Amino acid sequence: MNGHAFLLWWDRIIAMTLKELKQLIRDPVLLLIISYFFTADVYMAGSGINLNLRNASVMVIDRDHSAASRELMYRFRKPYFDLKGEISGKNEAEDLLNRGRILAVLDIPENFQSLLLQGKPTAVQFQVDTSNTVLGTLATGYATEITAGFAQDFVAKRLGLNAEQMDALPVIQNRHRVLYNPNQIDGWFMSISELLTVITMLSMMLPAAAAVREKERGTIEQLAVSPLSPLQILLPKVISMGLVILLGVAVCLFLIIIPVFHLPFKGSIGLFFAVTALYVFTTSGIGLFIATISHSLGQVTMLVILLLMPILLLSGAWTPPEAMPPGIRWAMYISPLYYFNEIGYAILMKGAGVDILWDSLLGLTGLGAVFFNFGVWRFRRQFG
Amino acid sequence: MNLSRVWAVTYKEWREILRDRLFFTMAFVLPVGIFLVLGYGISFDVEKIPFAVLDQDRTAMSRDFLHRFIDSRYFEYKGNVQSERELDPLLAHSDIRFAVIIPPRFQEQLMAGRATSVQSLIDGVFPYRAEVAKGYVSAIIANFNAQSLMGYLVRKQGISTEQARVQVSPLRLESRYLYNQALRSQWSISSGLMMLVLMVTPPFLTALGVVREKENGSIYNIYASTISGSEFILGKFLPYLLISCLNIFILWWVVMNVFGTPFKGHPVFYYAASIIYVICTAGVGLLVSLLVRTQVAAVMLTMVISFVPAMLYSGLLVPIESMGTATKIESHLFPTLYYLRITWGSFLKGLGWDELWFDVAALMLYAVILWVVGFLNFHKRPSA
Numbered sequence: 001m002n003g004h005a006f007l008l009w010w011d012r013i014i015a016m017t018l019k020e021l022k023q024l025i026r027d028p029v030l031l032l033i034i035s036y037f038f039t040a041d042v043y044m045a046g047s048g049i050n051l052n053l054r055n056a057s058v059m060v061i062d063r064d065h066s067a068a069s070r071e072l073m074y075r076f077r078k079p080y081f082d083l084k085g086e087i088s089g090k091n092e093a094e095d096l097l098n099r100g101r102i103l104a105v106l107d108i109p110e111n112f113q114s115l116l117l118q119g120k121p122t123a124v125q126f127q128v129d130t131s132n133t134v135l136g137t138l139a140t141g142y143a144t145e146i147t148a149g150f151a152q153d154f155v156a157k158r159l160g161l162n163a164e165q166m167d168a169l170p171v172i173q174n175r176h177r178v179l180y181n182p183n184q185i186d187g188w189f190m191s192i193s194e195l196l197t198v199i200t201m202l203s204m205m206l207p208a209a210a211a212v213r214e215k216e217r218g219t220i221e222q223l224a225v226s227p228l229s230p231l232q233i234l235l236p237k238v239i240s241m242g243l244v245i246l247l248g249v250a251v252c253l254f255l256i257i258i259p260v261f262h263l264p265f266k267g268s269i270g271l272f273f274a275v276t277a278l279y280v281f282t283t284s285g286i287g288l289f290i291a292t293i294s295h296s297l298g299q300v301t302m303l304v305i306l307l308l309m310p311i312l313l314l315s316g317a318w319t320p321p322e323a324m325p326p327g328i329r330w331a332m333y334i335s336p337l338y339y340f341n342e343i344g345y346a347i348l349m350k351g352a353g354v355d356i357l358w359d360s361l362l363g364l365t366g367l368g369a370v371f372f373n374f375g376v377w378r379f380r381r382q383f384g
Numbered sequence: 385m386n387l388s389r390v391w392a393v394t395y396k397e398w399r400e401i402l403r404d405r406l407f408f409t410m411a412f413v414l415p416v417g418i419f420l421v422l423g424y425g426i427s428f429d430v431e432k433i434p435f436a437v438l439d440q441d442r443t444a445m446s447r448d449f450l451h452r453f454i455d456s457r458y459f460e461y462k463g464n465v466q467s468e469r470e471l472d473p474l475l476a477h478s479d480i481r482f483a484v485i486i487p488p489r490f491q492e493q494l495m496a497g498r499a500t501s502v503q504s505l506i507d508g509v510f511p512y513r514a515e516v517a518k519g520y521v522s523a524i525i526a527n528f529n530a531q532s533l534m535g536y537l538v539r540k541q542g543i544s545t546e547q548a549r550v551q552v553s554p555l556r557l558e559s560r561y562l563y564n565q566a567l568r569s570q571w572s573i574s575s576g577l578m579m580l581v582l583m584v585t586p587p588f589l590t591a592l593g594v595v596r597e598k599e600n601g602s603i604y605n606i607y608a609s610t611i612s613g614s615e616f617i618l619g620k621f622l623p624y625l626l627i628s629c630l631n632i633f634i635l636w637w638v639v640m641n642v643f644g645t646p647f648k649g650h651p652v653f654y655y656a657a658s659i660i661y662v663i664c665t666a667g668v669g670l671l672v673s674l675l676v677r678t679q680v681a682a683v684m685l686t687m688v689i690s691f692v693p694a695m696l697y698s699g700l701l702v703p704i705e706s707m708g709t710a711t712k713i714e715s716h717l718f719p720t721l722y723y724l725r726i727t728w729g730s731f732l733k734g735l736g737w738d739e740l741w742f743d744v745a746a747l748m749l750y751a752v753i754l755w756v757v758g759f760l761n762f763h764k765r766p767s768a
Contacts, residue, residue: 033685041688123558138515143559147555148553148555151555172502179501179507185511203685206490296596299407305418305588309418312425313425319428320481
């Protein structure tokens, strides 16, 4: 290719890219929806979502009515639990649990205090609604911790030990340090996860829609008889939509995630955008493939959703790879979002660089090359 | 309302659906596809957390302590490191999500009856998993402490092991898990997904059905005909209702047979409630179809107003109690919350009309409002 042909090639690409951008700008509904995804959607996901247990309603059946039983029950307090009061018996408890009015019932037996004072073992019962397992698990965990703490203090008091003497016992003190998100703010995780999902969806959907629209309206025939090669038709669609998505990501990061959720941006911004561009390119290959097998936008959207589901699930965004069954774990390596998640979280939250992420980057590049070439190959067969 | 006209539209629509093979297949494959992928993909069982160990003591006691982690099914041992610096890249690359550091003179301190401390580093990228992991670590350490204290008391005070046990842990918490005894998150998730899938697919189908006619102009035939707006909408809607009613059965079958979730409630009640819910969600699709002109916009908008609330505001992933006040109010505005209560109530709790009438009434109200608004806003003379 000589210099002139090279310039002409790029001229055409730029002209087509501008055409795609103009077409997009003239569809106000679509623009509105895109900006919704990058702002309000990410904001809602990050602000409303809290997977930790907060204010779970608990009621108590207190059969002992002693100082000890009252002390135990008042330890079930905020932020984890919300003590709603006492109830008289099992039937009432069951009814409230059935209706979902309360999450758990704490049942304190008779002679609770006297048994404890005599140094005899006793037990309290904790009935939890586990129809939502997340809540059930967390509530049981906290309840166990609370009763253990209560028992320990009670024993110490009975044996007349003070805090200093407690330190002189052969026990292990537990020092947790939660890295990367020390206060375990769900908003950081959720907003980034939502952003990565939005990027995936739009980078499949927009190029595919742009390509199928030409098919639906018949303008693809005009392009086919023009001097443009299939790559020159497809690449501008990917470039223009990629630019729109990168702009959206910038808006989302600098107007929503960083100022609203106070995410400490640990890594390199340039690296993150470069990886995002690579990722958009990868997933748009899938979008182009979809465009070749469908005839209308309705079909495109159905296929996008059908493919988006497994990509999302196999990405490890909701369930990390180590928790997946072995078979599914292997399938994760063909989900581009899996690599993007690894890299995205590592750059944004862990501050990792290329030296740590090279293998995920390599995987993403490889997948991108395969997907994109496949999409272009299909298109060339159809219109070449 | 002329029933023969309604029937004519229904018949026409049904023929059209049957002829669009891809669309017809999708109408059945898509719900089941989403279902299987999400059902297998979302898991809140926190197990096999990969971890590494830095043992600076290397004694019998430190090994005994570590084996409590290595032998646990909640953790997966990934190896030993020599210094703290080696842990950082492992954590940043997500090779491990958790690390235990045992200090020097760990055994010596405990044998001498003094306290020592163990540090645990936890990857906080997934806040929920970090929280659960913290709980496991605390439980293992508490267990170790109890044994260590027992041994100490036996030696120090010369009492029997049994007496020492009572002294150390006089109080037990007996947890009873209601409705989902084995705490299997798949039971909750798979039945909960009925809500999600039936929220997403009926509006898609309905919205696409109406907007398709708008986009390719055939709606003008309708505008010019003698058929009234309500007859047209009703006729349009019936085929999609039929598809959704069949889908309810298919999904129900999948929940019980593929995921093994028990159904404890009343089948007729649940089926009737599901149909009301489908009428509701299809009404959402109707409203969308009134707002937009193109199929892409229709799909995007349905996605926004159906998928997001179903995922985030229904109580499926995020417990309602844990939400902020604004989000809590918002979540009560969507039908998903009520149907999820009905679903979990029917599948896991074995409830019926007596306990769930309020939620059914809420759904009915929702359906009536949506369809009245839809009818009132469907004009045969388009404004532009």
